[in-house]
Amino acid sequence: MGVKLGILGLGTVGTGTVQLLQDAVGRHPLLQEIEIYRVGVRSPNKSRDVQLQPEVITTDLESIVNDPAVDIVVEVMGGLEPARSLILQAINNGKHVVTANKAAIARFGAEIFTAANQAGVYVMLEAAVGGGIPVIQPLKQALSVNRLHTVTGIVNGTTNYILTRMQTEGSDFGDVLADAQRLGYAEADPTADVDGLDAGDKIAILASLAFDGRINLEDVYCEGIRQVSKTDIAYAEKLGFVIKLLAIAKNQAQDATKLSVRVHPTFVPKTHPLASINGVYNAILVEGEPIGQVMFFGPGAGAGATASAVTSDILSLVAALKSNTTAPNPLLTCRHEEYSQVAPISDLLTRFYARFLTKDQAGVIGQLGTCFGNHGVSIESIVQTGFQGELVEIVVVTHDVREGEFRQALAEIQNLPAIDSIPSILRVL
Amino acid sequence: MGVKLGILGLGTVGTGTVQLLQDAVGRHPLLQEIEIYRVGVRSPNKSRDVQLQPEVITTDLESIVNDPAVDIVVEVMGGLEPARSLILQAINNGKHVVTANKAAIARFGAEIFTAANQAGVYVMLEAAVGGGIPVIQPLKQALSVNRLHTVTGIVNGTTNYILTRMQTEGSDFGDVLADAQRLGYAEADPTADVDGLDAGDKIAILASLAFDGRINLEDVYCEGIRQVSKTDIAYAEKLGFVIKLLAIAKNQAQDATKLSVRVHPTFVPKTHPLASINGVYNAILVEGEPIGQVMFFGPGAGAGATASAVTSDILSLVAALKSNTTAPNPLLTCRHEEYSQVAPISDLLTRFYARFLTKDQAGVIGQLGTCFGNHGVSIESIVQTGFQGELVEIVVVTHDVREGEFRQALAEIQNLPAIDSIPSILRVL
Ligand SMILES: NC(=O)c1ccc[n+]([C@@H]2O[C@H](COP(=O)([O-])OP(=O)(O)OC[C@H]3O[C@@H](n4cnc5c(N)ncnc54)[C@H](OP(=O)(O)O)[C@@H]3O)[C@@H](O)[C@H]2O)c1
Numbered sequence: 001m002g003v004k005l006g007i008l009g010l011g012t013v014g015t016g017t018v019q020l021l022q023d024a025v026g027r028h029p030l031l032q033e034i035e036i037y038r039v040g041v042r043s044p045n046k047s048r049d050v051q052l053q054p055e056v057i058t059t060d061l062e063s064i065v066n067d068p069a070v071d072i073v074v075e076v077m078g079g080l081e082p083a084r085s086l087i088l089q090a091i092n093n094g095k096h097v098v099t100a101n102k103a104a105i106a107r108f109g110a111e112i113f114t115a116a117n118q119a120g121v122y123v124m125l126e127a128a129v130g131g132g133i134p135v136i137q138p139l140k141q142a143l144s145v146n147r148l149h150t151v152t153g154i155v156n157g158t159t160n161y162i163l164t165r166m167q168t169e170g171s172d173f174g175d176v177l178a179d180a181q182r183l184g185y186a187e188a189d190p191t192a193d194v195d196g197l198d199a200g201d202k203i204a205i206l207a208s209l210a211f212d213g214r215i216n217l218e219d220v221y222c223e224g225i226r227q228v229s230k231t232d233i234a235y236a237e238k239l240g241f242v243i244k245l246l247a248i249a250k251n252q253a254q255d256a257t258k259l260s261v262r263v264h265p266t267f268v269p270k271t272h273p274l275a276s277i278n279g280v281y282n283a284i285l286v287e288g289e290p291i292g293q294v295m296f297f298g299p300g301a302g303a304g305a306t307a308s309a310v311t312s313d314i315l316s317l318v319a320a321l322k323s324n325t326t327a328p329n330p331l332l333t334c335r336h337e338e339y340s341q342v343a344p345i346s347d348l349l350t351r352f353y354a355r356f357l358t359k360d361q362a363g364v365i366g367q368l369g370t371c372f373g374n375h376g377v378s379i380e381s382i383v384q385t386g387f388q389g390e391l392v393e394i395v396v397v398t399h400d401v402r403e404g405e406f407r408q409a410l411a412e413i414q415n416l417p418a419i420d421s422i423p424s425i426l427r428v429l
Numbered sequence: 430m431g432v433k434l435g436i437l438g439l440g441t442v443g444t445g446t447v448q449l450l451q452d453a454v455g456r457h458p459l460l461q462e463i464e465i466y467r468v469g470v471r472s473p474n475k476s477r478d479v480q481l482q483p484e485v486i487t488t489d490l491e492s493i494v495n496d497p498a499v500d501i502v503v504e505v506m507g508g509l510e511p512a513r514s515l516i517l518q519a520i521n522n523g524k525h526v527v528t529a530n531k532a533a534i535a536r537f538g539a540e541i542f543t544a545a546n547q548a549g550v551y552v553m554l555e556a557a558v559g560g561g562i563p564v565i566q567p568l569k570q571a572l573s574v575n576r577l578h579t580v581t582g583i584v585n586g587t588t589n590y591i592l593t594r595m596q597t598e599g600s601d602f603g604d605v606l607a608d609a610q611r612l613g614y615a616e617a618d619p620t621a622d623v624d625g626l627d628a629g630d631k632i633a634i635l636a637s638l639a640f641d642g643r644i645n646l647e648d649v650y651c652e653g654i655r656q657v658s659k660t661d662i663a664y665a666e667k668l669g670f671v672i673k674l675l676a677i678a679k680n681q682a683q684d685a686t687k688l689s690v691r692v693h694p695t696f697v698p699k700t701h702p703l704a705s706i707n708g709v710y711n712a713i714l715v716e717g718e719p720i721g722q723v724m725f726f727g728p729g730a731g732a733g734a735t736a737s738a739v740t741s742d743i744l745s746l747v748a749a750l751k752s753n754t755t756a757p758n759p760l761l762t763c764r765h766e767e768y769s770q771v772a773p774i775s776d777l778l779t780r781f782y783a784r785f786l787t788k789d790q791a792g793v794i795g796q797l798g799t800c801f802g803n804h805g806v807s808i809e810s811i812v813q814t815g816f817q818g819e820l821v822e823i824v825v826v827t828h829d830v831r832e833g834e835f836r837q838a839l840a841e842i843q844n845l846p847a848i849d850s851i852p853s854i855l856r857v858l
């Protein structure tokens with residue numbers, strides 16, 4: 001009895017998956033029972049890196065999700081529509097689904113999982129976060145016996161590559177981005193990556209699994225790395241930090257009914273496990289009780305790594321089909337229907353690093369200190385670090401402070417006559 | 430319908446597991462359907478850190494594995510016997526088993542898994558390797574779609590703690606061991622840890638999962654850290670390495686029919702992902718095609734972390750029981766019955782670091798070089814590093830060489846009149 005796949009998309013991930021399945025010897029023996037039955041593409045005449053019988057390839061993707069012979073639909077086409085509709089159609093036709101589409105899951109997860117639970121099918125998404133790293137299954141299964149309190153990830157390879165190069169070369173964001181685009185590490189339109197939106201989709205997914213509740217994507221605060229300068233990277237270095245784009249989901253101790261879910265460039269202490277994750281690698285640190293800290297590290301993208309994750313989901317489904325369950329396996333279904341409450345970023349309790357350019361006057365540091373003090377912002381250090389032309393550069397690091405209060409202090413500081421500008425404000429882990 | 434556990438042992442891990450299960454709110458909801466039905470101990474009157482009804486506790490462990498009401502037996506008593514017999518009895522009575530006992534699995538895995546497959550039950554062992562880190566399940570499931578070629582682990586927390594302290598403090602092995610024993614990081618009889626035997630059990634288990642074949646424990650080469658000196662750690666540092674006790678299983682490219690499975694202190698380049706794993710933490714790096722490198726990092730021992738792993742196995746079994754399978758799930762059974770062939774250590778191809786003490790004579794370096802050359806050992810560097818009293822210290826680093834040839838060269842060198850001694854020989858990753 002072969003299990004028949006209908007694959008939607010034959011791009012980077014689709015091709016990698018087909019290559020893996022066509023070369024099954026030496027892998028899990030169940031893979032040899034899988035048949036690549038239909039593959040949907042847009043351009044039927046494009047030359048492909050894999051050989052498939054002509055009758056396998058079609059441009060009629062609906063015919064795949066409606067084909068009664070198809071057991072599992074593998075959505076690796078990307079985008080929001082028609083991916084969403086095709087996934088829903090497949091589910092309504094009683095087919096299990098594997099998807100790598102973080103954008104669609106982060107936006108339509110509620111609709112998709114509700115439909116899947118009603119239809120009694122599974123929707124698997126290991127490849128949606130962390131590329132080849134097994135992190136979705138551990139969160140749904142092994143780690144779910146813990147009370148998790150924090151998930152912190154470097155989940156976007158492009159931005160980590162850019163920040164790593166800025167750090168090692170002392171280069172500026174714009175130059176490294178241009179080079180990364182030339183080398184294929186960043187897309188022509190880099191918005192989703194560099195503005196933190198891709199990481200936002202991923203942390204929404206991780207947060208929903210770690211904290212057992214759906215996440216409204218609009219509640220996720222996303223700040224990208226465009227404003228990170230080589231000056232800040234150099235200061236971070238001096239202070240014992242590196243700057244990483246972190247995606248963080250936290251069950252805030254002070255108000256356990258609301259989560260904090262956010263993406264922003266962050267000062268990470270050099271001794272932190274995530275500080276040494278460099279280049280295109282991804283890593284996800286999960287913290288909870290009683291386990292403590294566990295971290296998963298690996299390639300966050302690429303044809304092979306992502307194909308590994310997609311195929312591992314296919315394998316789980318084939319095994320489930322083989323074991324003839326008469327009731328759904330509760331570790332494969334989605335078990336939350338409520339939305340989690342997410343606190344606004346102004347409620348965040350965090351340390352800050354801020355860099356000011358001021359006029360060269362006596363008493364500026366005192367004015368800054370007073371203004372922060374008036375808003376209850378407690379300062380860890382305030383240092384005049386040098387000159388930029390006529391202006392004095394001052395770097396402030398705070399203790400933990402409510403972001404709202406800190407912003408109010410900044411608004412007031414901005415109006416001080418001595419202040420020229422505030423080129424950088426970064427959160428400190 | 431509750432699922433009834435019979436737990437064998439209420440020590441560190443047993444107590445942690447009972448605490449976790451008794452405090453289930455906020456964890457996976459399936460845990461609330463589990464009943465701690467019987468717990469077996471040796472000393473019924475010992476005071477315990479958990480509250481259990483008196484009728485739950487028994488010293489008659491056979492009565493637990495023979496009780497028809499028990500669904501799952503959780504073996505956390507340790508040791509070889511009666512653990513082995515009780516596990517086999519539980520299996521023969523049709524009960525699923527969870528065990529944290531690497532020693533028993535590494536020695537009796539063949540017998541245990543054969544019995545389990547015959548009885549149609551599952552034996553789960555997440556806690557046997559890497560404490561709380563989910564690594565067994567990923568190897569059996571997600572990563573099994575890859576052709577794996579190497580598993581490299583820091584899987585013994587005690588030795589990693591000792592080596593880390595030797596490195597940061599510049600102390601000698603004996604002093605740090607004594608202090609580690611005082612602090613509870615090393616046992617009164619530290620043999621299993623410091624001689625690499627515990628790591629040997631664990632790499633045998635990981636190798637069997639990664640390479641789909643049983644491993645004969647006698648084939649695993651084990652060398653511990655007793656002979657690692659602070660002098661070598663200092664040289665490692667200078668050369669850009671740290672010394673770690675690595676457990677390595679490798680599908681050797683030059684002879685794919687034989688594996689290399691071994692434990693030994695190793696020069697690890699500082700840039701390697703395992704180089705920065707310090708203290709009692711464990712990490713397992715898995716490499717394969719097409720995934721590349723993935724690494725799992727976390728607490729390798731301790732009541733809470735190990736309880737997390739034990740409970741995650743219990744959860745998997747409860748989910749399997751809930752989904753009413755009529756056929757075993759092929760991802761939960763053990764699917765290999767053949768033994769893997771393991772190459773002798775003399776066949777290993779590796780780089781070496783060796784430190785010599787010689788008489789202060791002209792031409793010693795030349796003699797060493799000639800002797801290595803005669804045995805086909807190609808030298809990367811040979812440096813006279815200083816004096817120890819009357820003797821000259823010389824450090825050699827080789828290119829890749831068959832261990833057998835290297836040992837022959839050393840045997841000859843040992844007989845040179847100019848050679849006083851060879852205090853250290855370490856493999857280089
Ligand atoms: N690339 C990675 O490393 C990576 C990693 C993790 C997750 N993902 C996710 O995996 C998914 C696929 O990514 P990818 O990089 O493989 O994308 P890709 O290279 O752009 O491939 C997309 C494929 O889908 C087909 N397709 C797209 N829209 C279609 C439509 N409307 N009708 C028919 N066919 C259509 C394309 O057909 P043609 O070939 O005919 O153009 C192409 O084969 C995305 O959700 C992405 O976020 C990718």
Ligand SMILES: NC(=O)c1ccc[n+]([C@@H]2O[C@H](COP(=O)([O-])OP(=O)(O)OC[C@H]3O[C@@H](n4cnc5c(N)ncnc54)[C@H](OP(=O)(O)O)[C@@H]3O)[C@@H](O)[C@H]2O)c1
Nearest residue numbers: 438439440441442470471472505506507529530730731735
């Ligand atoms: N400790 C860790 O961090 C850790 C981590 C990973 C795996 N493991 C593994 O987990 C297992 C348990 O380790 P542990 O540290 O929890 O051991 P432990 O603290 O020594 O506890 C052993 C328990 O088993 C009971 N027991 C032992 N032999 C018995 C017998 N013949 N009859 C009845 N009861 C018996 C003891 O009873 P009494 O209480 O009455 O003495 C005790 O409750 C071992 O296989 C170990 O390798 C431990």
